[in-house]
Amino acid sequence: xxxxxxxxxxxxxxxxxxxxxxxxxxxxxxxxxxxxxxxxxxxxxxxxxxxxxxxxxxxxxxxxxxxxxxxxxxxxxxxxxxxxxxxxxxxxxxxxxxxxxxxxxxxxxxxxxxxxxxxxxxxxxxxxxxxxxxxxxxxxxxxxx
Amino acid sequence: xxxxxxxxxxxxxxxxxxxxxxxxxxxxxxxxxxxxxxxxxxxxxxxxxxxxxxxxxxxxxxxxxxxxxxxxxxxxxxxxxxxxxxxxxxxxxxxxxxxxxxxxxxxxxxxxxxxxxxxxxxxxxxxxxxxxxxxxxxxxxxxxx
Numbered sequence: 001x002x003x004x005x006x007x008x009x010x011x012x013x014x015x016x017x018x019x020x021x022x023x024x025x026x027x028x029x030x031x032x033x034x035x036x037x038x039x040x041x042x043x044x045x046x047x048x049x050x051x052x053x054x055x056x057x058x059x060x061x062x063x064x065x066x067x068x069x070x071x072x073x074x075x076x077x078x079x080x081x082x083x084x085x086x087x088x089x090x091x092x093x094x095x096x097x098x099x100x101x102x103x104x105x106x107x108x109x110x111x112x113x114x115x116x117x118x119x120x121x122x123x124x125x126x127x128x129x130x131x132x133x134x135x136x137x138x139x140x141x142x143x144x145x
Numbered sequence: 146x147x148x149x150x151x152x153x154x155x156x157x158x159x160x161x162x163x164x165x166x167x168x169x170x171x172x173x174x175x176x177x178x179x180x181x182x183x184x185x186x187x188x189x190x191x192x193x194x195x196x197x198x199x200x201x202x203x204x205x206x207x208x209x210x211x212x213x214x215x216x217x218x219x220x221x222x223x224x225x226x227x228x229x230x231x232x233x234x235x236x237x238x239x240x241x242x243x244x245x246x247x248x249x250x251x252x253x254x255x256x257x258x259x260x261x262x263x264x265x266x267x268x269x270x271x272x273x274x275x276x277x278x279x280x281x282x283x284x285x286x287x288x289x290x
Binding site for chain 2: 001002003004005008010012018021024025026027028048049050051052053057079080081082085087099102104125128129130131
């Protein structure tokens with residue numbers, strides 16, 4: 001059902017500085033950048049490795065673009081750091097239905113748009129041992145690779 | 146230098162309950178369990194996917210076994226949740242030397258024992274955008290696979 005660690009989402013105050021840190025310290029390169037207006041973030045995806053389901057694992061660096069975005073609220077409460085983790089699936093709606101049926105609150109009534117044309121949904125962190133958890137169905141046009 | 150997301154470390158109060166959550170909710174299975182006396186934790190490794198460097202990505206669930214362990218202090222401050230992230234390398238001492246030379250404080254003078262016979266070192270979270278970051282050199286006897 002879930003076949004990879006799709007990404008680790010990291011909240012930061014300055015995306016350009018954080019991208020520079022990951023590039024200059026570890027050699028990780030930005031695969032993709034975009035603004036997600038719905039979530040109120042500017043983000044960069046850094047591909048770390050390929051995975052044996054034919055996709056890849058990324059770091060997702062997130063900078064809020066408005067003060068009422070969830071990532072802005074996270075930064076105000078916690079400071080910079082890991083914001084969420086995401087598992088990859090080839091059927092996000094199906095996986096969310098199964099997981100919801102196992103007693104975990106699914107935060108989105110229907111999957112919504114994630115990075116690089118993916119479909120995503122979030123699970124309630126209080127039902128997941130304090131871990132904000134996302135499910136990701138990669139865009140099959142290959143942009144996720 | 147760093148070729149995979151090796152694991153995501155998650156702090157929990159009850160390892161058995163948390164293992165059960167990950168198994169029953171997502172179908173993830175425990176690959177390995179051990180006690181790390183030095184770090185004061187009981188831990189379970191759940192293999193999520195293979196990686197294109199020939200190794201794998203895991204969740205590492207961590208329960209403190211004494212109150213003065215770093216994970217116990219983390220739980221007291223933050224509650225349950227993501228504790229650290231770890232990148233895999235084939236040379237942890239070399240990678241730590243390079244990264245230390247780029248201005249990040251390396252928390253261990255020499256690599257120490259990690260999960261499944263690996264060698265590990267930690268980087269200071271204040272130098273890594275609030276993210277406690279670990280470097281992992283897998284045990285080459287194949288236990289990491």
